[in-house]
Amino acid sequence: MHWETVIGLEIHVQLACDSKIFSSASTAYGKEQNTQASLIDLGYPGVLPVLNKEAVMMAIKFGLAVDAEIAETSIFARKNYFYPDLPKGYQISQYELPIVSNGQLFITLDNGTEKRIGITRAHLEEDAGKSIHDKFSDASAIDLNRAGTPLLEIVSEPELSSAKEAILYMQKIHQLVRYLKISDGNMQEGSFRCDANVSLKPKDNNELGTRAEIKNINSFRFIESAINFEVDRQKEILEQGDSVAQETRLYDSDLKETRSMRTKEEANDYRYFPDPDLLPVKISEGIIEKIASSLPELFDQKVDRYVSTLSIKGVDAIEIAKNIELAEYFEDALNTYNGNPQLLANWMLTEVMAILNKDKIGIANLSITAQSISQLTQRIDDGTISSTIAKNIFNQLVESNMSVDELIKDQGLEQISDTNEIEQIILTVLNENQEQKDQYLAGKEQVLGFLIGKVMQKTQGKANPKLVNDLMVKVLSNN
Amino acid sequence: MERFTVKAIRNMLAEKQISAAEVFDLYSSRIADHDRSFNAFITTDIEPDVAYIADHNRQSSSSGSELKGIPYAAKDIFCTQGIRTTCGSRMLENFIPPYDATVVRKLKQQGAVLLGKTNMDEFAMGSSNETSYFGPVNNPWDIERTPGGSSGGSAAAVAAGLAPIALGTDTGGSIRQPAAFTGITGLKPTYGRCSRYGMVAFASSLDQAGILALSAEDTAIFLEFMAGFDPLDSTSVEESVPQYSQYLEENIKGKVIGLPKEFFDGSLASPYEALVAASIDSYKKLGVVFKEISLPNIGYSVPTYYVVAPAECSSNLARYDGVRFGYRSENIEDLDQFYRTNRQIGFGQEVKRRIITGTYVLSAGYYDAYYLKAQKVRQLINQDFERAFESVDIILGPTTQTAAFKLGEKVDDPVSMYMNDIYTISSNLAGLPAISHPIGFFEGLPYGLQLIAPHFKELDLLNLTHQYQKETDWHQIMPKISMSKESNN
Numbered sequence: 006m007h008w009e010t011v012i013g014l015e016i017h018v019q020l021a022c023d024s025k026i027f028s029s030a031s032t033a034y035g036k037e038q039n040t041q042a043s044l045i046d047l048g049y050p051g052v053l054p055v056l057n058k059e060a061v062m063m064a065i066k067f068g069l070a071v072d073a074e075i076a077e078t079s080i081f082a083r084k085n086y087f088y089p090d091l092p093k094g095y096q097i098s099q100y101e102l103p104i105v106s107n108g109q110l111f112i113t114l115d116n117g118t119e120k121r122i123g124i125t126r127a128h129l130e131e132d133a134g135k136s137i138h139d140k141f142s143d144a145s146a147i148d149l150n151r152a153g154t155p156l157l158e159i160v161s162e163p164e165l166s167s168a169k170e171a172i173l174y175m176q177k178i179h180q181l182v183r184y185l186k187i188s189d190g191n192m193q194e195g196s197f198r199c200d201a202n203v204s205l206k207p208k209d210n211n212e213l214g215t216r217a218e219i220k221n222i223n224s225f226r227f228i229e230s231a232i233n234f235e236v237d238r239q240k241e242i243l244e245q246g247d248s249v250a251q252e253t254r255l256y257d258s259d260l261k262e263t264r265s266m267r268t269k270e271e272a273n274d275y276r277y278f279p280d281p282d283l284l285p286v287k288i289s290e291g292i293i294e295k296i297a298s299s300l301p302e303l304f305d306q307k308v309d310r311y312v313s314t315l316s317i318k319g320v321d322a323i324e325i326a327k328n329i330e331l332a333e334y335f336e337d338a339l340n341t342y343n344g345n346p347q348l349l350a351n352w353m354l355t356e357v358m359a360i361l362n363k364d365k366i367g368i369a370n371l372s373i374t375a376q377s378i379s380q381l382t383q384r385i386d387d388g389t390i391s392s393t394i395a396k397n398i399f400n401q402l403v404e405s406n407m408s409v410d411e412l413i414k415d416q417g418l419e420q421i422s423d424t425n426e427i428e429q430i431i432l433t434v435l436n437e438n439q440e441q442k443d444q445y446l447a448g449k450e451q452v453l454g455f456l457i458g459k460v461m462q463k464t465q466g467k468a469n470p471k472l473v474n475d476l477m478v479k480v481l482s483n484n
Numbered sequence: 485m486e487r488f489t490v491k492a493i494r495n496m497l498a499e500k501q502i503s504a505a506e507v508f509d510l511y512s513s514r515i516a517d518h519d520r521s522f523n524a525f526i527t528t529d530i531e532p533d534v535a536y537i538a539d540h541n542r543q544s545s546s547s548g549s550e551l552k553g554i555p556y557a558a559k560d561i562f563c564t565q566g567i568r569t570t571c572g573s574r575m576l577e578n579f580i581p582p583y584d585a586t587v588v589r590k591l592k593q594q595g596a597v598l599l600g601k602t603n604m605d606e607f608a609m610g611s612s613n614e615t616s617y618f619g620p621v622n623n624p625w626d627i628e629r630t631p632g633g634s635s636g637g638s639a640a641a642v643a644a645g646l647a648p649i650a651l652g653t654d655t656g657g658s659i660r661q662p663a664a665f666t667g668i669t670g671l672k673p674t675y676g677r678c679s680r681y682g683m684v685a686f687a688s689s690l691d692q693a694g695i696l697a698l699s700a701e702d703t704a705i706f707l708e709f710m711a712g713f714d715p716l717d718s719t720s721v722e723e724s725v726p727q728y729s730q731y732l733e734e735n736i737k738g739k740v741i742g743l744p745k746e747f748f749d750g751s752l753a754s755p756y757e758a759l760v761a762a763s764i765d766s767y768k769k770l771g772v773v774f775k776e777i778s779l780p781n782i783g784y785s786v787p788t789y790y791v792v793a794p795a796e797c798s799s800n801l802a803r804y805d806g807v808r809f810g811y812r813s814e815n816i817e818d819l820d821q822f823y824r825t826n827r828q829i830g831f832g833q834e835v836k837r838r839i840i841t842g843t844y845v846l847s848a849g850y851y852d853a854y855y856l857k858a859q860k861v862r863q864l865i866n867q868d869f870e871r872a873f874e875s876v877d878i879i880l881g882p883t884t885q886t887a888a889f890k891l892g893e894k895v896d897d898p899v900s901m902y903m904n905d906i907y908t909i910s911s912n913l914a915g916l917p918a919i920s921h922p923i924g925f926f927e928g929l930p931y932g933l934q935l936i937a938p939h940f941k942e943l944d945l946l947n948l949t950h951q952y953q954k955e956t957d958w959h960q961i962m963p964k965i966s967m968s969k970e971s972n973n
Contacts, residue, residue: 044582044583047808048803048808049563049581049582049583049809050563050569050571050576050579050581050684050685050803050809051562051563051569051581051585051681051682051683051684051685052681052682053680053681053716053717053718053719054718055715055716055717055718056718083799085798085799085802085846087802087805087823089807089819092803092808093802093803094799094801094802094803094805095799095802147807274847274848276798276799276843276846276847276848276851277846277851278795278799278846278851278855281687281688281689281719281796282685282688282718282719283718283719284718284719
């Protein structure tokens, strides 16, 4: 039988708020255990939650960016279950009336077609703390720094039909939340995590099969391997005529397999009910309009603009826009730049990316300012220096406090474009390399490169290469 | 032994007839000498620093000093920084909060002095103070009887003169019923009038802080400083706080009081009915007009309450699992077993009964039939009151079914215990302010009358009660406290 894969994703995005969703404690990552938790995060007797409005604004931003409905009234509910890293014995989440519903997103498939993926809902909730099982031999430890961190849970329709599509969708969401600046999207730090609901159904059958939910996958690589494993596992069961059990499964990234965590029978009854400590969240048209008018330029719009108004090659525009920080750095440089934008784009994608990759850093940690890159490429564009010299200066910029123009001046790196000066050097080179000169004149044109190389060597690369080439040919032909 | 009102103490302090320290010592020694008869307090060893500071500051400026040196007791449900707060439970036997509840902080800022933490039903669940882990409280009018609950300790302390005034909380009648049983005045303000921050939660949509006092006047003085919006409690309301004590002399002539026929259906014992009738006559003499009204859905109050309150409590009390708070059993390897044992031992019978009830009504498949339906009925009860208040200013009825009953009498019959709150519960469901004040005695036991007002009309309740108390002296009659020794008087 031919099986169709049906996948729905639940993506948990930690929102980039300074403070927690219901308390004023900091959300800073990586601090000493249990130092970023207030009495409210710790669930002390008598404390009450107060909603962080910034988190609400961020959820609305997301909703607007995916063409979703923003609920005029949404409700926080309590999801009740016992676990040591859940201090109150319930998680404050949204259940019946989420803040965002009925959105959509388009992913671009390999064949170039666009596929619409429905977004069922996105709701606000608080993160739980962390249980640490490998710190002590005889006990588990609990770190409540993460407890109360604002989360946006984004639930897709079961409309993804392969691991590949799941990754494309996840990447699109990842890119979107970073564009909207509502999350740092840092997967290593758990800012962006995913649960995948996977099921199979016979082709041409409309009824969905029984699904397994794979919990807490925190990398694009893992999601592919987890889904593929799960699809194979379910296929094998179905083809033997057995049925798939509805259950929650855990992905083991070492063994590259999923395994059962709890069955439907063992599943919690969360006893959701509206949280009486929090008022319904009311959102006015005015607020929605205000946020809508302040939405940043998104990926597709940015690529279009790069191509149509900056005349940058499509592939390069996409490559730059993929990374919002790089795109912002690029645009920052563009502000003080009068040359050909493609030249600047090339530099972003080659030299700048090379340093980022080599040092494994982000733009934020790059020591070269956008203004320096702007100045450097400007000097290539206006013929002051050659690309080779520019690369040399670029490497010096990492260490130096001097500006591009200062470095050029200081080291006398201006390009030699004086025809007389270059002609003199050419004559000297020809004198010193009589053998090659004769070979050329005898028709062996390949030695031209050697002779030009000698000129460049003599000028420490400062001679304008095009001019050297033209003059060399001219001088030789006059012989 | 004389009971002093807040007003009287304030005057004595102002006239320098007594110092704040002397006032504090007076009440401390009364508690030390007499509380063994009542068990009204759980914790009393509190440093009286503030009393001395109050004295010291009296010489300088007097702004914001309205309550300087006034001692008060607080139900042990209010978190007090550095002072054990047990909520009447073994679960919190050793819990020392690192912060003050908002109402406690506000009173402290005015210079009021905390005398001690009063006994209560465990997590405020009970109507007789018998569910307290620290033992029942005895009614000063008859120590074999209950002072009511859940604010039983606060009521007994004020009635017996061990504190001039006390804080309580009222989720279904927990201030008004004990006030009625001990012959004092008890006010439950509008839901959202006082901050719930720092009050250990029982049923969040019903809980409200309030006052047990010797008079409407004293209640007004304290309420002024307790009430108001708190940014730490999203359900507190941004509504200006009147200076209640300045408006108690307003003429109440022409006020319209509604008598719901459902409260006067002949089920009240005749001595109580006679006292209510007499109090209505007193109000008539003050120019109040009476009118019969109907609250058709009021009969559903008790069942509605016993779905909503346990549902919320089952969730609110989930944090007491022994991991961070509460009784913690040792040497248990299995997590589920650890939770089970801690909660089995840490909670008393009534609390467990309500957690189980609440868990049941929220369960998948039962939610619609119980919790959702109860919320709908709650809306209907709300609407009953809204309609009634279109034609009346105040609604009047009995506070309780009977006078204080004997300890042990209802402890094994939860339904009969629950029915105790039949007159009080509806104002919690509707979030309305309500007061109980004494209206007389029968066979040596006090009885109370309940007045209910529209949202944020506490002033009407205090104004009416004050005018009544000017014409009567029921609120001044105190129980005979066996004279052991009185060191400071």
